[in-house]
Amino acid sequence: xxxxxxxxxxxxVLIDKVQAxxxxxxxxxxxxxxxxxxxxGLVVAVGPGRRNKDGDLLPVAVKEGDKVLLPxxxxxxxxxxxxELYLYRDEELLGVLKD
Amino acid sequence: xxxxxxxxxxxxVLIDKVQAxxxxxxxxxxxxxxxxxxxxGLVVAVGPGRRNKDGDLLPVAVKEGDKVLLPxxxxxxxxxxxxELYLYRDEELLGVLKD
Amino acid sequence: xxxxxxxxxxxxVLIDKVQAxxxxxxxxxxxxxxxxxxxxGLVVAVGPGRRNKDGDLLPVAVKEGDKVLLPxxxxxxxxxxxxELYLYRDEELLGVLKD
Amino acid sequence: xxxxxxxxxxxxVLIDKVQAxxxxxxxxxxxxxxxxxxxxGLVVAVGPGRRNKDGDLLPVAVKEGDKVLLPxxxxxxxxxxxxELYLYRDEELLGVLKD
Amino acid sequence: xxxxxxxxxxxxVLIDKVQAxxxxxxxxxxxxxxxxxxxxGLVVAVGPGRRNKDGDLLPVAVKEGDKVLLPxxxxxxxxxxxxELYLYRDEELLGVLKD
Amino acid sequence: xxxxxxxxxxxxVLIDKVQAxxxxxxxxxxxxxxxxxxxxGLVVAVGPGRRNKDGDLLPVAVKEGDKVLLPxxxxxxxxxxxxELYLYRDEELLGVLKD
Amino acid sequence: xxxxxxxxxxxxVLIDKVQAxxxxxxxxxxxxxxxxxxxxGLVVAVGPGRRNKDGDLLPVAVKEGDKVLLPxxxxxxxxxxxxELYLYRDEELLGVLKD
Numbered sequence: 001x002x003x004x005x006x007x008x009x010x011x012x013v014l015i016d017k018v019q020a021x022x023x024x025x026x027x028x029x030x031x032x033x034x035x036x037x038x039x040x041g042l043v044v045a046v047g048p049g050r051r052n053k054d055g056d057l058l059p060v061a062v063k064e065g066d067k068v069l070l071p072x073x074x075x076x077x078x079x080x081x082x083x084e085l086y087l088y089r090d091e092e093l094l095g096v097l098k099d
Numbered sequence: 100x101x102x103x104x105x106x107x108x109x110x111x112v113l114i115d116k117v118q119a120x121x122x123x124x125x126x127x128x129x130x131x132x133x134x135x136x137x138x139x140g141l142v143v144a145v146g147p148g149r150r151n152k153d154g155d156l157l158p159v160a161v162k163e164g165d166k167v168l169l170p171x172x173x174x175x176x177x178x179x180x181x182x183e184l185y186l187y188r189d190e191e192l193l194g195v196l197k198d
Numbered sequence: 199x200x201x202x203x204x205x206x207x208x209x210x211v212l213i214d215k216v217q218a219x220x221x222x223x224x225x226x227x228x229x230x231x232x233x234x235x236x237x238x239g240l241v242v243a244v245g246p247g248r249r250n251k252d253g254d255l256l257p258v259a260v261k262e263g264d265k266v267l268l269p270x271x272x273x274x275x276x277x278x279x280x281x282e283l284y285l286y287r288d289e290e291l292l293g294v295l296k297d
Numbered sequence: 298x299x300x301x302x303x304x305x306x307x308x309x310v311l312i313d314k315v316q317a318x319x320x321x322x323x324x325x326x327x328x329x330x331x332x333x334x335x336x337x338g339l340v341v342a343v344g345p346g347r348r349n350k351d352g353d354l355l356p357v358a359v360k361e362g363d364k365v366l367l368p369x370x371x372x373x374x375x376x377x378x379x380x381e382l383y384l385y386r387d388e389e390l391l392g393v394l395k396d
Numbered sequence: 397x398x399x400x401x402x403x404x405x406x407x408x409v410l411i412d413k414v415q416a417x418x419x420x421x422x423x424x425x426x427x428x429x430x431x432x433x434x435x436x437g438l439v440v441a442v443g444p445g446r447r448n449k450d451g452d453l454l455p456v457a458v459k460e461g462d463k464v465l466l467p468x469x470x471x472x473x474x475x476x477x478x479x480e481l482y483l484y485r486d487e488e489l490l491g492v493l494k495d
Numbered sequence: 496x497x498x499x500x501x502x503x504x505x506x507x508v509l510i511d512k513v514q515a516x517x518x519x520x521x522x523x524x525x526x527x528x529x530x531x532x533x534x535x536g537l538v539v540a541v542g543p544g545r546r547n548k549d550g551d552l553l554p555v556a557v558k559e560g561d562k563v564l565l566p567x568x569x570x571x572x573x574x575x576x577x578x579e580l581y582l583y584r585d586e587e588l589l590g591v592l593k594d
Numbered sequence: 595x596x597x598x599x600x601x602x603x604x605x606x607v608l609i610d611k612v613q614a615x616x617x618x619x620x621x622x623x624x625x626x627x628x629x630x631x632x633x634x635g636l637v638v639a640v641g642p643g644r645r646n647k648d649g650d651l652l653p654v655a656v657k658e659g660d661k662v663l664l665p666x667x668x669x670x671x672x673x674x675x676x677x678e679l680y681l682y683r684d685e686e687l688l689g690v691l692k693d
Contacts, residue, residue, distance in 0.1 A: 006168060006194040009160050014194070047194070048160075053152045053647045061603050061642075069600060069672060078168060078193065087193055094672065094681055095600040095608070095641070105267060105293040108259050113293070146293070147259075152251045177237075177267065177292070186292055204366060204392040207358050212392070245392070246358075251350045276366060276391065285391055303465060303491040306457050311491070344491070345457075350449045375465060375490065384490055402564060402590040405556050410590070443590070444556075449548045474564060474589070483589055501663060501689040504655050509689070542689070543655075548647045573663065573688070582688055 004081050008047035011060055011090040015041035015070065016083075039070040040097060044085060060090040069094040103180050107146035110159055110189040114140035114169065115182075138169040139196060143184060159189040168193040202279050206245035209258055209288040213239035213268065214281075237268040238295060242283060258288040267292040301378050305344035308357055308387040312338035312367065313380075336367040337394060341382060357387040366391040400477050404443035407456055407486040411437035411466065412479075435466040436493060440481060456486040465490040499576050503542035506555055506585040510536035510565065511578075534565040535592060539580060555585040564589040598675050602641035605654055605684040609635035609664065610677075633664040634691060638679060654684040663688040 008014050018040040043066045049059040062068055071094055075086040107113050117139040142165045148158040161167055170193055174185040206212050216238040241264045247257040260266055269292055273284040305311050315337040340363045346356040359365055368391055372383040404410050414436040439462045445455040458464055467490055471482040503509050513535040538561045544554040557563055566589055570581040602608050612634040637660045643653040656662055665688055669680040 005197040007197065008194045009192050010190065012193065051151070051157055052645070052649050054649075055151045055153075055155050055157050056649050058645055058649050072670070076171070076193075091604065093603050094606065094670075095602045098599040098601065104296040106296065107293045108291050109289065111292065150250070150256055154250050154252075154254050154256050175270070175292075203395040205395065206392045207390050208388065210391065249349070249355055253349050253351075253353050253355050274368070274391075302494040304494065305491045306489050307487065309490065348448070348454055352448045352450075352452050352454050373467070373490075401593040403593065404590045405563075405588050406586065408589065447547070447553055451547045451549075451551055451553050472567070472589075500692040502692065503689045504662075504687050505685065507688065546646070546652055550646050550648075550650050550652050571665070571688075 006080055010047050011050040012047045013088050013090055014045040015086045016044050017041040041070055067097045105179055109146050110149040111146045112187050112189055113144040114185045115143050116140040140169055166196045204278055208245050209248040210245045211286050211288055212243040213284045214242050215239040239268055265295040303377055307344050308347040309344045310385050310387055311342040312383045313341050314338040338367055364394040402476055406443050407446040408443045409484050409486055410441040411482045412440050413437040437466055463493040501575055503540055505542050506545040507542045508583050508585055509540040510581045511539050512536040536565055562592040600674055604641050605644040606641045607682050607684055608639040609680045610638050611635040635664055661691040
């Protein structure tokens with residue numbers, strides 16, 4: 001059975017947060033304060049965008065597969081099947097990361 | 100006699116909430132905390148949409164029969180006959196679920 | 199002498215609230231909590247509508263004779279002769295009821 | 298000497314409030330609570346109206362001589378000679394009364 | 397040397413307030429409460445006006461020499477040489493007085 | 496080496512405040528309350544202006560060299576080399592002074 | 595491996611703050627209060643800009659390499675690799691510095 005999908009509405013963006021490294025490369029458990037608070041995520045799905053005052057659709061600025069820098073606050077947590085994902089507004093996302 | 104109907108006004112959407120599973124498949128009563136807080140619902144009826152500043156009608160983004168993800172808060176409860184339904188603004192709905 | 203009339207201004211709608219059934223069909227007086235809090239009313243008169251930013255008139259979404267679902271709060275009570283009526287903004291009305 | 302006149306600015310409307318009947322028809326002094334709180338008035342003068350965002354003038358919705366229903370609150374009291382009048386914004390007026 | 401002048405910016409209006417009559421015509425000093433709180437003034441200078449959203453200039457509604465009714469609150473006091481004047485926004489002025 | 500310059504951004508205006516006369520013409524030190532609180536300044540530099548909703552640039556209303564009347568509050572203090580200057584928004588300036 | 599890059603979204607600007615001189619030219623450690631609180635920074639990267647109401651892109655007012663004066667407050671701190679940078683909105687930046 002195909003996994004459940006969510007198509008975000010308006011200018012919402014579905015994000016899969018990158019989990020912070022809790023172990024050092026040598027496998028030692030990092031204390032909370034050390035395991036760097038990672039605010040990054042992968043774009044899983046994007047909404048169609050928001051309408052401007054004339055009714056034209058303003059597309060969202062990121063696309064599926066982009067790695068984005070997330071604000072410290074904001075975003076709402078949702079459950080899709082047993083996966084924990086986050087919904088942000090396009091406007092909240094800080095930038096696209098290029099490694 | 101045909102059941103009573105409500106035609107939502109403006110960009111309002113009438114939702115029939117999916118009831119959370121209170122019993123496990125084996126029939127055992129799940130404690131409140133376990134019976135997963137379900138924020139999903141079925142679109143029963145939609146309003147014509149909101150007018151933009153030029154007076155043109157901006158249609159609502161969902162349609163009758165869509166299964167939608169609801170925000171944790173918001174929506175106003177109404178009674179139609181003996182059915183308990185909810186009215187949301189189109190803007191509040193998070194996304195359309197595809198199973 | 200013709201009864202006094204009020205022509206609402208802008209996007210206001212004059213509503214005659216449906217009185218809640220205070221007696222059961224068998225004629226027994228229903229306690230307050232039981233006599234279902236009815237939020238319905240009949241549209242008595244409508245204003246011309248509100249102007250959009252270009253000055254065009256955006257007509258009100260309901261018409262005289264419509265039965266409408268009212269929000270739990272809002273609306274201002276007025277007296278017209280000895281009748282008690284309510285003025286709502288078009289935007290506040292939840293939907294049109296079809297029996 | 299012609300009485301002093303005030304030409305309201307923008308979308309303001311000058312109102313002469315109808316004084317509440319403090320005596321019953323039989324001439325007996327009505328206690329405050331009984332003398333019905335009358336929220337009606339006569340339009341004495343109107344401003345040119347407000348400009349919309351394109352700079353066009355949106356005329357006021359009432360005219361001199363109209364009898365209007367006033368909101369319970371709002372309006373600022375002014376003195377013109379020894380007459381006590383009230384200034385409302387066009388937007389505040391509830392409706393036009395037709396006897 | 398020509399007296400100092402102030403050219404108000406945007407939609408500001410420079411007002412010389414009419415001083416309240418503190419003596420009765422017979423020359424007797426009126427107590428504060430009696431000396432009617434006068435909210436009138438003479439327009440000394442006007443700004444060019446405010447730009448609407450298209451960038452066009454919306455002229456101010458009053459002109460030099462007009463006698464205007466002032467709101468009870470608002471306006472900022474300024475000193476020009478030894479004269480005490482007041483700056484209001486065009487939007488704050490209530491109306492033009494015609495004696 | 497040319498002195499450091501600041502080109503204000505958007506509708507900001509760089510102001511050099513006129514220092515209040517702290518000594519009377521006879522050279523006697525004036526107490527703080529007497530040394531008139533001077534809210535005047537010289538325009539040192541202006542930004543390009545703000546964009547209206549169509550994206551066109553709305554020029555700032557004052558120019559370099561103008562003497563302006565400043566509001567009692569507002570403006571942010573900055574240091575340019577060892578000079579103390581102030582940044583205001585064009586909208587905050589009250590008027591242009593003509594001596 | 596190329597260093598990690600961040601492409602700011604919308605009208606955000608990535609800034610590398612100039613570190614305040616903590617030592618006098620003679621090499622003596624300056625106490626905190628003395629080491630002048632420097633609010634300057636170098637533009638590292640700029641977003642595409644914000645869309646106006648018609649959907650057109652309004653470019654950001656500064657460009658890579660500009661030296662800018664920063665407001666006392668605002669800006670959010672981010673980590674890119676081991677570099678500490680700051681994200682501002684174009685609107686927050688005070689001016690461009692020309693040495």
